[in-house]
Amino acid sequence: MTPPLSQRPRAGAAIGFALVGFFVAAALLGCFWTPHDPLKINILQRMKPPGTAFWLGTDEFGRDVLSRLIAGARNSLLIAVLTVAGAVAAGSLLGLVAGYARGWVDRLLMMLNDALLAFPGILLALGLLAVLGANKYGIVLALALAYLPSVARVVRGSVLSVRAREFVEASRILGNSEAYTAWRHVLPNCIAPLTVLATSMLGWVLLAEGALSFLGLGVPPPEATWGNMLSAARPFIGQAAWLAIFPGLCISLALLGVNLLGDALRDRLDPRMRA
């Protein structure tokens, strides 16, 4: 029958943890070893369905799909982690400065921030890519800039509520500098909402990177990402369905893992936002 309510979040968290762990392990493995060379073209082995020689089949250039998925895990996860790290670092700094300084600094920074937030979805990233060019670093920079404003908003909000508390006042009375107080006492108290946001953001970035790669604006071929494998599969979908199925399955399972992990974290760290 239905499991008791208290056990459900834990089951979700366990599945999420297992999925994320699986893909992180695959990505790490991909740094050292893949069953075949993910870039090696072999015209004689074109579009072989999944079998014993190539477990998940080969693509239109005879490259091994499994090897490319593992290499893609490395690329996609690396981009996601770098992007989120960049957005969190820069956004936190911005939010900390705005929330701590208040006054006109806060108003100016938040006005600029809100202008960036006004762009819907990945539109800002698309515009930035038009300037930066489509490559691994362009996509990290574009997505980090696109997601930075949400981090700045959350951190600023937390800072505004934390800085009114007694221990911040106490630190100041003890003679600590403003910067020291901000770093040592205010920032650590923003960690919980920031963790929840960073986890959801990991999912958004995975999805956005997949979409941009699918559009041909991500990591350029021949290097593999799940998104560009899917876009390459589009013309051959009639003859080689496996080309379209496995990369999408990877993106979806990775996203599912991140989403479940995010739900569990939110339940734990932010009881107000319980889903």
Next chain:
Amino acid sequence: MLGFTLKRLLTALPTLLLVAVAVFALVRAVPGDPASLMLGDMATEASVADLRAQMGLDQPIVAQFARWLGRVLGGDLGQSIQYAVPVLPLLLERFMVTAAVVVAAVAIAALIAVPAGLLAAWRQGSAWDLGVVATATLLMSIPSFWMGLLLLLGLGLKLGWLPVVGYVSLSADLKAGLVYLVMPVLTLVLVESGVLIRMARAAALEVLRLDYVAHARAKGLPEPLVLARHVLPNAFAPTWTLIGLVLGNLLGGIAVVETVFTLPGLGRLLVGAIFARDYPVIQGCMLFITFVYVMVNLVVDLLYPLFDPRVVAE
């Protein structure tokens, strides 16, 4: 109500102005001469010189911006390099396709998600609730471009129910046009209903705990009426706000679905323009999509009191 509308319109203005600054700055951030950039590689020296004078490139940057903004407000978004036609009519033509797909998808998704979420919350912890939540979480994890490919594979190629690629304008042939829109709309309905179901369920859970629901039950109101009259309207309000955000996000991310189904919409126009370095179209698309997004959310806010009478429009 009129005062509230005007006030909200006024608060949207600075945002739109800053968006215009950002879009203006974006093209100026590209290395090279802005005038030759706007005209493309094939431009003659005379036409570049003409545009340089028209853009006022010898003047201070603020004056250049004011000049550009003046033309944008007059509806002149420049000339597309790729298509050699004015940008604005091109945008409007493509927007019709995108809007038809997005609006239909979000409306259908909401019609499914709100009752599903409400009933899940009503029987919280039941097998039905568990199934709804699991389905919603699963749907949220499927990217639209993969969902689209799977539908192409299943409904298009394996079952042969729907055409795989192509597009027929609705005005040219309504029936054929609708057939081509079924799969794109279905894709978006599936991927967007996940987040809407979860939101509707969370909102309904909050409402079901409130005293007036207990009171309605205590006075003997039949359960369907309790749900329809007391829970649904109050649980719908937060979902309504989310619908605005979903609509906007779809406008920003629609390019992938249009690419899967080869629809001539706004998203594909933008991506094509990025590849072709068609900067007037890139600028125009970004301005136009953001403008529509801000306006959609404005309308959502203005209509909010209809669903939640506690919020008075002032």
